[in-house]
Amino acid sequence: MRKFKENLPGYIFLLLALSSISALALITGFIVVRGAPIITDVGLKEFVFGMSWAPSLGEYGIFPMIIGTVSVALGAGLIGVPIGICCSIFLSEFAPPVITTIFRPAIQLLAGIPSVVYGFWGLIFIVPFIRDYLGGPGLSILAASIILAIMILPTVISISEVSLLALPKQYKEGALALGLTHWQTIRFVMLPAAKSGIVAAVILGIGRAIGETMAVIMIVGNAVAMPESILDPVRTLTTNIGIEMGYATGVHQEALFATGIVLFIVIMILNATAQYITRKKSKK
Amino acid sequence: MKKYKILPLILLALLLSACGGGSRTGIVVAGSTSVQPYAEYLAEEYEKIFPGAHVEISGGGSSVGVNAVESGVADIGMSSRSLKDYEDHLWSVEIAKDGLAIIINPSNPIDNLTRGQICAIYSGEVTNWSELGGNDARIHVMAREEGSGTRSQFTELVMGNIRITPKAIVQNSNGAIKQLVTNDPYSIGFISLGVVDESVKAIKIDGVAASIENVRNRRYSLYRPFLFITKEEPEGKVKDYIDFVLSDIGKQLLISEGLIP
Numbered sequence: 001m002r003k004f005k006e007n008l009p010g011y012i013f014l015l016l017a018l019s020s021i022s023a024l025a026l027i028t029g030f031i032v033v034r035g036a037p038i039i040t041d042v043g044l045k046e047f048v049f050g051m052s053w054a055p056s057l058g059e060y061g062i063f064p065m066i067i068g069t070v071s072v073a074l075g076a077g078l079i080g081v082p083i084g085i086c087c088s089i090f091l092s093e094f095a096p097p098v099i100t101t102i103f104r105p106a107i108q109l110l111a112g113i114p115s116v117v118y119g120f121w122g123l124i125f126i127v128p129f130i131r132d133y134l135g136g137p138g139l140s141i142l143a144a145s146i147i148l149a150i151m152i153l154p155t156v157i158s159i160s161e162v163s164l165l166a167l168p169k170q171y172k173e174g175a176l177a178l179g180l181t182h183w184q185t186i187r188f189v190m191l192p193a194a195k196s197g198i199v200a201a202v203i204l205g206i207g208r209a210i211g212e213t214m215a216v217i218m219i220v221g222n223a224v225a226m227p228e229s230i231l232d233p234v235r236t237l238t239t240n241i242g243i244e245m246g247y248a249t250g251v252h253q254e255a256l257f258a259t260g261i262v263l264f265i266v267i268m269i270l271n272a273t274a275q276y277i278t279r280k281k282s283k284k
Numbered sequence: 285m286k287k288y289k290i291l292p293l294i295l296l297a298l299l300l301s302a303c304g305g306g307s308r309t310g311i312v313v314a315g316s317t318s319v320q321p322y323a324e325y326l327a328e329e330y331e332k333i334f335p336g337a338h339v340e341i342s343g344g345g346s347s348v349g350v351n352a353v354e355s356g357v358a359d360i361g362m363s364s365r366s367l368k369d370y371e372d373h374l375w376s377v378e379i380a381k382d383g384l385a386i387i388i389n390p391s392n393p394i395d396n397l398t399r400g401q402i403c404a405i406y407s408g409e410v411t412n413w414s415e416l417g418g419n420d421a422r423i424h425v426m427a428r429e430e431g432s433g434t435r436s437q438f439t440e441l442v443m444g445n446i447r448i449t450p451k452a453i454v455q456n457s458n459g460a461i462k463q464l465v466t467n468d469p470y471s472i473g474f475i476s477l478g479v480v481d482e483s484v485k486a487i488k489i490d491g492v493a494a495s496i497e498n499v500r501n502r503r504y505s506l507y508r509p510f511l512f513i514t515k516e517e518p519e520g521k522v523k524d525y526i527d528f529v530l531s532d533i534g535k536q537l538l539i540s541e542g543l544i545p
Contacts, residue, residue: 054447055430056439064450128467137424137468139453222429222454233453243456246317247345247431 031264035257047258053224053240055252062259064226068141068234069210069266071227072220075145076152076209081202083149084156088201091157092164093186111154119218122147127219136231139221145230147215152205159204163197164190196277203274207267213238237263310338311525315349315362316433318382318458318476319510322541323362329537330528339525346433350374353513359522361513364433364476365440376513379529380543383477383499384438384506385486387462389469394418396488399505402442405472408449413470426461426473427452434458437508438474477507478542499544510543 039047042060050061087107091100126146131138171193175185191198221233222243235243241256241263248256313323320343327339344352349361350371367376386402388394394416397405404410405423414420427448428435439448455461461473466483477494480486486494489506498504518526528534535545 052450053430056436057447123463131468136422137453137471139464217456218460223451224454225450233451235454243429243454244431246343246456247347247429247433249347249351249431252431 028264031257031260034254035259035261038251038254038258039261042255048262051226053235055244055248055255058251060255060258062237062240062262064224065235065237065240065259066262067226068220069236069238069263071141071230071234072144072148072216072236073206073209075141075230076148077202077206078149079145080149080152080205080209081156084153084201084205085160085198087153088157088161088164088198089186089191092161093182093190107154107157110150115151115212115215116218118147118151119215122215122219130231134231136229137221137233139219139233141220141227141230141232141234144216144220144234144236147219148209148212151212151215152208155208156201156205159201160194160198163194163201166197167193196280200274200278203270203277207270207274210236210263210270211238211267213242217242237266310340311360311522312340312342312352312358313360313362313512314342314344314352314358315513316346316364316510317343318364318433319362319379322380322478322510322538322543325541326529326534326537329533330525333528333533334524337521337525345431346436347431350513353515356515359514360518360526361511363511363513364508365437366509367511367513374513374515375517376511377526377530378509379512379534380510380538380545381499381507382510382543383494383496383504384434384441384474384508385477385480385494386472386474386489386506387465387480387484387486388472389465389467390483390485391469392418392485394487395485396491398490399442402489403444403446406443406448406452407446408451419470421470424468424471425449425452426464426471427454428461428474429454429456432456433508434474434476438506441506441508496542496544507544 038060042050047060047062048066049063050059051063052059052061053064091103095103122143126143127138127140129138130136130140130143134142167190171189172185175189176182180188216236217239220236220239222235222239223233224235224240225232227234237259240259244252245256313327320341324341327341330339331337342358346363346365349358349363350367351361352358353361353374361374363376364382367374386397392413394413397416401410401416405416406425406427408425410416411423412420413423428438435448453464455464458475458479461475462479462484465471465473477486477496477499480494488494489504492498492504494504494506499507512526512529514522514526538545
């Protein structure tokens, strides 16, 4: 009994910790139970590679949305990753301490802006700009990519900065001692050494872009068609759930859960890859 | 030692009982988000006139309204579309009509389209305003999402069996469509006539202006019923409330909000 009393806090914490894990189990179980029947009804191949989404006519194909998700995330990566990595190099190597103390919290703040605000800002500034100067309806892959690029910056910057700062001092000192310039040291010693951390940062950033919903709903146009250019509207997997869940009932609702399953699998694969890469590095 | 094993169970029981409680005393109304603002307004006035009465309104969409009545979750369901054949066993009453306005940007020179032309635009057959006598610019088609009562009514009234093009931009509220059409000079959208204002241009259909007057005398062909649905012939407090909505006071309130009783 006494032993139990001593361990009591441990049990309480265990219980609370279990509740967070059980939330994961509950959510996973729920979306699988609700979404799996429609996938088996429609057929996995027809569901994933089907070109037409018209729940009112009984057509459930999400391939255009998979393409939409991929193109938006890719666009966000193309814009956001180079900026993010350069910013992290600047912060860890070039910036004087005064600037770092301003920069770092500012970037953290970027992560704290609610996504609906990003979406609204995109709708008011980015969308009209694209419509007026580049053409198309403005609501487009490009608009969503730009907004998502800004949204993934904090993730990309902070993780790659940490992995650059975590490098042993000797790397840099040794390289400089051998006569390499500062830039050569960064380019040929530090970046390769921090590669796995930076790759993980990119993957987690892309994962964030794929999972984002609210901001994307507002600026991506949500058209369920194959895009022909980056100025065309698309629908992503997340926005499909977000935009239709309000009115969905019955089979339509199941199809949205099934969309959730596909999204879940994509994000799981990405996160697992990121973890695998970082773990491989720490083993070394 | 052993007795502590039931601790999680006790916690769970507490949690469940906390979620459960509370008996319902008011009238629960759920359904179409198009009807919702008017229902809320009516409920407010009803509670003012009959203190003690309590009407609880929630959205969800026309189909949700029908389901909620069927399963007994709500006393009254709101629908912005006519009942489908398989829903016919429910009791329903039309509380008002709402026009469906086809809206374009005020800068667009076009102000009249035929129903066939609108259908051609929404099916993706006509893609440039110049084909309709307007400027040479691509038409940006805006539609509501699958499941929306406004979309299903638009499909029924304008499209028939023809499909809305998948290239149409989809937004999930009247407000979002209006906002986009306000800003995009080449867009076209459809929204409830009740929410049309001077920021957009409601075009004439077959020469008939989209106005309350024209819906009432049935010259304007795009309108839809706003229904209250109950499982069975209403009685008691539900009947009192519906009677209030259908009374002259209720009608006046709806007219003042831009609907057509």
